[in-house]
Amino acid sequence: MNLLDIRNLSIELIGKNESTLAVDRVSLAMKEGEVRGLVGESGSGKSLLAQAIIGVLDDKWRVSADRFHWRGKELLHLPIEERKAIITQDVAMIFQEPISCLDPTTTIGEQLEEAIDSSQLTGNFWQRRKQRKEAAVTLLHKVGIKQHELCNKSYPHQLTEAFCQRVMIAIALARRPMLLIADEPTASMESTNQGQIFRLLASLNQLKNMSILLISHDLENITHWTNTITVMYSGQFVEAGTTEQIFNKPFHPYTQALLDSSLNANSNVPAKSRLMALPGSIPILQHLPIGCRLGPRCPRAQQACVAAPKVKNYHGHQVSCHYSLRDSYK
Template identity: 80%
Template structure:
């Protein structure tokens, strides 16, 4: 059974000129112990989808879904308060830019202590302070911070960004979540630090069987740490499948462009040559194309792309495209039961 099962989730934004459909019928599922990647360039709706899952969007955003299940519970049947209480207990999220998420006027130790639930403490009330401190130290050790005394007695601006990100992970782990959502956890970090953070998340998944939704714009980086990947573009679902399928056998032109722009795909590229890119840029919310939103930039676009494509399933490899890459554009044969060439 899936931990999280979302079908056709849409998010609308209230604007002076009316509502804008920011996320259009996106489906997402996460199994127990799974590490799923969510990929797309800036503005594709990844962070918006994550915030909708944990219910922290402002009132100007409106969320609708055909199905929104968490561990078999239909969240759409619960009140807003009941839904938030359930999700906040079982799901934790690491936001981008940890320096801006931590309170600059409060010591790290105090912020970690506040994140620890009183129900996790035992014994008499006069023992709680010591137990909280021990729990804080244990959390810091768990995320790889050995000099806990220095960290506890520091303010966020006195620590490096990498240490602050580890503190954010420790705060998220304080609630003992079942699902951890990491939204660009290594943004603007050097490669060595990125590897440390990703290895930490991988250890949490392996040792605690914690499910992780890893959000990033870097497809190649996610291939080292994820089991499955979902690709989004401009608020629409593009493609989903195993990491091997997405990186080695992409079926959507946008996913193909992401793979072609990766370092691995350009190792043999001559010096000073242009990288493979799609023309144009991602559309703004006020001027979204009709139908497939990649249409104005897609090299395979045709007249039928003005209508939204349906999702086709190729033995677990899902793609939303009128002309996926396993066939030539213009051909109209049915592809629902066609097997991907070379698939085991």
């Protein structure tokens, strides 16, 4: 049984006169202990999908799905309060900008202690207070922060972005989640700090069997840390499969374009030359193309692309394209 099983999830932005389909019938499934990458350009709907999973979208968004199962339980049929209680207990999320997500008026230690679940504590109130402090220190050590006294007394603006990201991970771990959603956890970080964060997430997966949904715009970077990958473009599902399948034999033109634009693929390109890239840019919500939303930029687009393609499954390697690259590997 899948830990998370979402089928044909759609997210609409409700306007005064009409609604805009920001995420269009996207499916996502995760097993226990799996590390899945969710990849796409900025504006592809990755963060919206993650926020829909943890239930933090406000009233201007409408979420619907054919199936929204968490550990076999259908969540969309439950009252909002009950749904959030289940998700917040089992799922945690690391957001893109850790400094902006932390409370600037409260010390790191106070925020960590507040995040610790009371069910983990025993004894009288003075004993519980000591246990909270000890648990906060343990969490900081788990994420690689050894100077816990200095960190606990600090405010978010007094720490580096890399330190704040580690603190966000510690807060996320406070409830011992079964699924950790990491939304661009290394954005704007130096390569050294990026490697440290990814290694930390990998160790949590290996030691705690924690499932991780790793969201990124950099397909090449996350191939080193994931078991499976799902690719999105402009709110639509594009391709999914094992990391090896996606990296070595991509079926969708968009996935191939992401790989072609990577640094390794352009390592032999002369200095100041243009990198390989699809023409144009990702469409805005107000002007979404009909059918396959990649159509206006796709080098393989034909008349049939004005209709949205159906998902085809080739031994677990799924692709949504009328004219996929699959035949080119034969």
